[in-house]
Amino acid sequence: MELVVATKNSKKLREIKDLIKERSLKMTSLSDYPEAPRIIENGDTFKENAIKKAVKISRYAGCLTLGEDSGLCIEALKGEPGVRSSRFSGKNKSDLANNHKVLRLMEEVPPGSRKAFYVCAVALADCGRLLSVKEGKCYGVIASKQRGSSGFGYDPLFIIPGYGKTFAQLGEGVKHRISHRYHAMKQMREVIKKYIEKQRDS
Numbered sequence: 001m002e003l004v005v006a007t008k009n010s011k012k013l014r015e016i017k018d019l020i021k022e023r024s025l026k027m028t029s030l031s032d033y034p035e036a037p038r039i040i041e042n043g044d045t046f047k048e049n050a051i052k053k054a055v056k057i058s059r060y061a062g063c064l065t066l067g068e069d070s071g072l073c074i075e076a077l078k079g080e081p082g083v084r085s086s087r088f089s090g091k092n093k094s095d096l097a098n099n100h101k102v103l104r105l106m107e108e109v110p111p112g113s114r115k116a117f118y119v120c121a122v123a124l125a126d127c128g129r130l131l132s133v134k135e136g137k138c139y140g141v142i143a144s145k146q147r148g149s150s151g152f153g154y155d156p157l158f159i160i161p162g163y164g165k166t167f168a169q170l171g172e173g174v175k176h177r178i179s180h181r182y183h184a185m186k187q188m189r190e191v192i193k194k195y196i197e198k199q200r201d202s
């Protein structure tokens, strides 16, 4: 059975593949569907955007599809960048430009007030029909400068308090055990397993 991951972000895709680990599935992504319709991510919540991705692409591809929407919410910035995480720095967005913008906005914020959390919403749909939505979170603190080179996005800024290091320093071994994506995918993996079994039995 095929599972399309409705993303263009290759690093996110790699993490999802590692976390889903379902051998009976052939996992593809939007790079296998270059003509797929564009998804306008204008939802107010991560869940809304994840559902949009899953439903629209599953209808187009005619198969089981995962939509994932994720981002960073910073307390001192009233939840920003939030659902705008990937495009926080505007037109010429990049991970580096996004991180610089966060550091600039947080310049005056003292160490005790730099709490943040990552959110990952994941939706599963089949042929345009929504089957399930799950969400995971991971709590941390925003660093005063970028540290480490592993992961992607805001990982060089996201310190895990228990380790005193950023996700970019800790690497995927630790990230895959505690991240927002791990918590969301762990729940969705069970839903997918049951769905595959049901399809096989029918």
Ligand code: ITT
Binding pocket: 006, 007, 008, 009, 012, 041, 068, 069, 070, 071, 072, 085, 086, 098, 118, 151, 152, 153, 154, 155, 179, 181
């Ligand atoms: P798709 O929409 O094609 O999936 P995207 O990168 O635009 O790709 P999102 O709209 O879900 O995906 O935005 C996610 C952004 O949130 C991502 O680009 C990062 O800036 C940030 N982000 C999410 N998860 C992250 C993680 O595990 N580590 C670092 N940054 C993360």
